Amino acid sequence: RKEVEQDPGPFNVPEGATVAFNCTYSNSASQSFFWYRQDCRKEPKLLMSVYSSGNEDGRFTAQLNRASQYISLLIRDSKLSDSATYLCVVNPRTGGFKTIFGAGTRLFVKA
Amino acid sequence: SQTIHQWPATLVQPVGSPLSLECTVEGTSNPNLYWYRQAAGRGLQLLFYSVGIGQISSEVPQNLSASRPQDRQFILSSKKLLLSDSGFYLCAWSVDRGRDEQFFGPGTRLTVL
Numbered sequence: 001r002k003e004v005e006q007d008p009g010p011f012n013v014p015e016g017a018t019v020a021f022n023c024t025y026s027n028s029a030s031q032s033f034f035w036y037r038q039d040c041r042k043e044p045k046l047l048m049s050v051y052s053s054g055n056e057d058g059r060f061t062a063q064l065n066r067a068s069q070y071i072s073l074l075i076r077d078s079k080l081s082d083s084a085t086y087l088c089v090v091n092p093r094t095g096g097f098k099t100i101f102g103a104g105t106r107l108f109v110k111a
Numbered sequence: 112s113q114t115i116h117q118w119p120a121t122l123v124q125p126v127g128s129p130l131s132l133e134c135t136v137e138g139t140s141n142p143n144l145y146w147y148r149q150a151a152g153r154g155l156q157l158l159f160y161s162v163g164i165g166q167i168s169s170e171v172p173q174n175l176s177a178s179r180p181q182d183r184q185f186i187l188s189s190k191k192l193l194l195s196d197s198g199f200y201l202c203a204w205s206v207d208r209g210r211d212e213q214f215f216g217p218g219t220r221l222t223v224l
Contacts, residue, residue, distance in 0.1 A: 004154075032211040034211075034212060041199075041220070042217070042218075043201055043215035043216060043217055043218050044155070044201070044215050045215070046212050046213075046214065049212065087154070087155075091211045098157060098160075098170070099157065099211065099213060101147075101154045101155040102154055103152075103153060103154035104154065
């Protein structure tokens, strides 16, 4: 089993749609969780951290389910500019260095 | 604010040639520094990380090496490149204050022919 697994997609959605991505992780002791966004041929950029209580940033909502060992990202009212690859990132312990990146989920938002 | 620089942006090198990629960070002191490689269509693979000058940890056995000669400078090197070294090389930094977010440089796209 991979340490961090994501559905590679691609997800093809129309503008205005709501889309959700899930990511599972294998290490139950993992402490820190993030979502990054990566545009084609560009570096990954931090989208949001994921907290135990869940967190929201505008149209983006992240949730953590420790019991089932997965995190999710919900995008509401999709924009064309949301088209990108979304990377799930897990750090086994706070302050640790061996951050594990998922291979990413590709999203295409179409007019 | 903090910024991270990498160069060159693109590099084409023959098999067996040496490699030197440089990364510098501005606007922060004593950052943790990282080198990652991303093969086409794949996830990021951690190659090296450093918590301070001269302190390098290697994650994957390979023909690459890293050095940190200054607090905010991180260098990735190879004496002889292999075809399998092709990929997108990313440098990243994080602060050492219990926060784990990493911030990436623009990357170097390396093609070994």
